Amino acid sequence: MLEFNLFGMPYVGADICGFFGSSWAELCQRWMQLGAFNPFFRNHNGLEGVPQDPAAFGAEVSFSSRQAVELRYELNPFLYTLLAESSQRGGSVVRSVMESFPSDVRARGLDRQFLWGDELLVSAVLTPNTRHVVAYFPRARWFDLATGAEVKDTGRAHVIPAPRDVIPVHVRGGSIVVTQEHALRTRDSRYKPFGLIVAPDEQGAARGRLIWDDGDSIDTLERGDYFRCEFQSTSNSSGGQLWMRMTQQGHSMGGLRLHTVRLLGMAKEPQVLLFGRPVLSQSYYPASQEAVVKVQQAMGEEWQLSWT
Secondary structure, three states: OHHHHHOOOOOOOOEEOOOOOOOOHHHHHHHHHHHOOOOOOEEOOOOOOOOOOHHHHOHHHHHHHHHHHHHHHHOHHHHHHHHHHHHHHOOOOEEOHHHHOOOOHHHHHOOOOEEEOOOEEEOOOOOOOOOEEEEEEOOOOEEEOOOOOEOOOOOEEEEEEOOOOOOOEEEEOOEEEEEEOOOOOHHHHOOOOEEEEEEOOOOOEEEEEEEEOOOOOOOHHHHOOOEEEEEEEEEEOOEEEEEEEEEEEOOOOOOOEEEEEEEOOOOOOOOEEEOOEEOOEEEEEOOOOEEEEEEEEEOOOOEEEEEO
């Protein structure tokens, strides 16, 4: 997968759970978690093997596989943007740690972790009977995607808990990752509300982008029939701001709205405003230093959040 991305073929993946022979519960469970982060994601086997859809292995495999698929669906706008950028100007979607951190000598031998873009670090469990993973974190700020908690003391390996229903994923500081509520099918999830995960770097800055079209037509990028916007955030100990600017309006966002903003690395509970007015609601989690903000903002309009 890493090599094919370097070769300029980013839409690649394995036959999840294996094609030849028969899979078993733990292998399929962990492979479904890893496979959710393959650009091409398909559980597929040959005629001679036992059934290997997650439900065939019981409730535990079915539950964790569903969690992995739902996480992938939530991250689809981010993956879609990476694939669109690769189509426009080349480059990889799945990247080795070395590709994102070329000056880090320790990253050069890592082949059990990878990134989506430069933003999401995936540390999958690849050995049987394992409930943890040894994950290397290059020098940067990193935040647990699930909990929002920051990884302390980077530039070294950490032992990360990874029970059977968990695949560790971390967001790099300096990133804004676009998400969307999941649905049973991607055709339906495209009409669900969006969300943002804002992970600041050491200077309190973060950037992100979204490319979106109708999800079906051919050559939308070549014709300019797509929507593109950029997100940017700056913050310090006294407050911060987050704003969106549109850079391409060739596709209407219709009734699509932004509902949730996760602000990571917040040392204290912020008071958040949208265009100077109070937001719908906000929650603060001091253990992980995360603020979750609820809004009702049209995705096809520019906007600005601020906090103190």
